[in-house]
Amino acid sequence: MSLPTESYLIGLIGDGVTPSLTPAMHEREGAAHGLLYLYRPIDLSVLGLPPESVGELVRAAGNLGFNGLNITHPCKQLVIGHLDEVDENAARLGAVNTVVIGTDGRTVGHNTDFSGFLTAFRTGLPDAALGHVVQLGAGGAGSAVAYALLTAGVGHLTIVDIDPARAEGRASELSALFPGASVTAGTTAALASLLAEADGVVHCTPVGMAAHPGTPFDTALLTPRHWVADIVYRPIETQLVREARALGCRVLDGGRMAVGQAVDAFRIFTGLEPDAERMRAHFLGLIEEENRREALAAGAA
């Protein structure tokens, strides 16, 4: 067979992962490095398996020669109890999305949602003012993003969620982890006054996806002073991204985080340095293909 240093077998475990673009991104980058690199989606909903089966799937993947796994909703917390080791940031975050499986079967968890957003933010919005940032959405992805923002040095982070208790819980957890920063919960009712004071706004809810059209807040609240980061990437040009850009805001689209997490996972799996710009170009091409297919399907219907 191919040597372990020449071939990589990776999987993505989660619910509804069949349409994920991550497998294709990894396979293309692997091929560009001359590797035999195969990446399989392992979709719990297709298999009819509960989220709790993630431990058994990780163990089976080790037995069957997988080099690593990405883990997504709803297994990022659940998987932790089944790993031999978890790196510091993933442990503090309480979420793992990347598992490396050693040739001895030893499993180590990482979080590249956090690191991927952090890299995307630093490279895509360099010199962004970090005094006060408002984040909308305190779910799983939101947690990783908030952790990254505080790691990047945000002084005051206000977390807003339609579920005020969730925003409060997340804010108090992050306050404990980042005692040097101020992390508070805000309400949607207070958004106008929050944004009036904020340097930037990060969007971590599903609004803007095809199934949830619109913007997560009235973009009339934005001024050219604000920077805006979206994590929705289907479409890349969400209504928020489009309107913010038109208003003169500096903008980070959701594709940057999606690519950033894949770039970091590829590096962790292979020990090789991926070409981040090439991976982003692949990713944008895949999104375009997807749009073309959907337009064709709509035309045929």
Added chain:
Amino acid sequence: MSLPTESYLIGLIGDGVTPSLTPAMHEREGAAHGLLYLYRPIDLSVLGLPPESVGELVRAAGNLGFNGLNITHPCKQLVIGHLDEVDENAARLGAVNTVVIGTDGRTVGHNTDFSGFLTAFRTGLPDAALGHVVQLGAGGAGSAVAYALLTAGVGHLTIVDIDPARAEGRASELSALFPGASVTAGTTAALASLLAEADGVVHCTPVGMAAHPGTPFDTALLTPRHWVADIVYRPIETQLVREARALGCRVLDGGRMAVGQAVDAFRIFTGLEPDAERMRAHFLGLIEEENRREALAAGAA
């Protein structure tokens, strides 16, 4: 991710399969077809798993996106109870070495030890006289070979084994499956008289491998009239093959069956026609590499 028609994930389950050349043969042939084709050995002894775990491994492979599995010692019989369907020859033989896993998870078993030897025999020893054949060795591989010989039309097959009961058992099973042929058990003591009457002899014991040097019988019993088939392929040129050829016998080396089973498995997994000669050339190259590495290691020791 890559489409299922563009990428193949295959495994080999068995005890001590790490040094098998089958994964490399498949991967190279897959690459020659432009496929993303990854083939992992799944070694029970490395994993510390009992042969009985084959059912769980097959199920896990289905969940994790494998397209197929080869199965070898000691799981070829055990696996049958865990499959959704078994093809006619594999069912009659009572042994499966190739499992196709459908996109719906449905598993179908085949036996390419049988078909691989049959093809090798027909192409490598065309017009071989089939009146009376003596076979040495009635183990797992021997069973598939005997089944292939009778399928090829051997009129009288004498099976000889150091364990007379095993030879008797195998002969009586095959008699029931091939009522038109005569299948009997012979003893090692009677080999000289058996060979005096035989058209050809097939060797299915480990004698001739590096760890079991020598020939399985006194080659002075061979005449140029005999054809000789060996299934040992490490080395390709066993002492039996070498001496038989020197005596003027037509000879089939063990590599032909090893390649034949891989050729058939590749076709079953992919639906594509492999290039059998290219696979044999790959295989001989791999054996040569192995010899070179061993010679180097011996020199360094």
